[in-house]
Amino acid sequence: MNQFVLEAKHRTLLLTGVGIGVLCLVLTFLGDDELHTRFWSNYLHNTVFFLGIAFMAVFVQSAFITAWAGWYTSFKRVWEAASTFLVPALILMIPIIAGLWGHFHHLYHWADAESVANDPVLQGKSSFLNTSWYTFGTLIIVGTWIFFGYKLRSLSLQEDKMAQTADFKIHKQVRIWAAAFLPIAGFSSAAVIWQWVMSVDAHWYSTLFAWYTAVSWFVSLMALTILCLIFMKGKGYFESVTDEHMHDLGKYLFAFSIFWTYLWFSQFMLIWYANVGEETVYFQTRMEQYPVLFYGNLLLNFITPFFVLMRNDTKRKYGTLAFVSITVLIGHWWDFFQMIKPGVLHTAHEVMAHGHGAEGGHHAAGFLMGFTIPGLLEIGTFIGFLSGFILYFFSQLAKEPLHPTNDPYIEESLHHHV
């Protein structure tokens, strides 16, 4: 079966998931404090998480093309389809950008004029942390990613439709676009991660943060790829994807989970050791007030993949692979949750103390639900975004044949053996 068809019952299921997500967002909005802190932080959290997964699909393709990797070719349509989610993700970012201009959310401390006026640190950072940079940085950078994702996908599809010539004309073009994207991806992803995620803790910074976040996206993409392939193989698609391919994907999941831990720990240990108050406050808050988030993060994203996927055969069995993929996907969503929530909560307190809210800064008790641990509404929102991602991804996958017939590396992929 070379043409994917999304069954009606799965479409209904995914649409129901999107409905649950929308319902949860509405309920969050209605039951929220007057700044709608919980609603906006959930919205930012999920949008950034799934936008990053789509970005990583472009990055992984570029990296593999540049490295002359051939093994993934038989399922490369999966990543091509996943990269198209960048378009709806950018649209989802627009309310956040609009909110900065219209001041109807208070996600970012640096966007609050009163706070900046009395704060030399925020004033010093204002040449980067400002509304214009946020707006145009997001639009230009995500726009560039969309362009490169589109370019890789359309060239790959074009290659399929016209027979491959002896001089590999299209493949050479693909190689140039892919190689060009790597440095762009490296610098631009760091810039937007600082803007979207790290700047919720506007006073704090860490030079490792962009790497650490990007690897979270990477691992999540691998987990989603494995789950998608297991599902589609169960339906009879991707017969050419064998245990050997799953084994290699499992290795990526395993290796990059360790890499994530390495970055996480490097960031933690340097800050812990240097013991500079401005830096340790980030971990102080999380360890003291969010212990479940903080230690659960390591359990989900390091202990589980490390010990389950260590053996050879667990990377080849669908049961263990699916278990670790689900754990790690939830784990990295959880990781983003604990990156974003404490900073947003702090900003909300500050803004309220300025008199924007009737009860001033004494709102802590009301905030905690959905902040120190994901509540039911957060889980529903996650289900909504995940269903939306998968629905969009499947509808893109269904548009084109699954098997890239004319890719020069397809033979290598069909005979892949680890």
Added chain:
Amino acid sequence: MNKENTEVLFGLYDDETDLLKAVKVAKDDHLDIMDVFTPFPVHGLDPLLGLSESRLHIAGFIYGAIGTLTAFLFMTWVFTRDWPIIFGGKPYFSAPAFIPITFELTVLFAAVGMVVTFYIICGLGPGVVNPSLDDRITDDKFCIAFDTSNADESVVEKLKSFFSSTGASEVNTKTI
């Protein structure tokens, strides 16, 4: 391999695909292969020969775990019992500071332990001389060897016809 005076009949192949086909034929004909030598690891050879998965990685895990415990417990003992010093205002027992060395000792123990185990299993080491059937099997030849010490003439003939039918470029005998 270390038995003295084993008579070996061996065929050399020029290509690993020929070798894989020949091993398959030998398995189908129930010929008792003594060993196969290749200059590099050949994909798919192990399952064809029916070799079970190496247990070296289990040994590696145990060595690694010993390394983890050694490093962590030793540092804990030194910094809490034997010679407590305050570094940078940190408590005596500062687990995060122990992690890098624990990691390094885990890798070191696992790596060195696995290399030593591998050498012992394979009978390698300084000063050990291992008989070689033909020096070219470390370069560009692929070899299937049969033990013919106690084989009668008809078996040897059968093996020779096996080699010629599967495209061996040379067939030799050697006593090792």
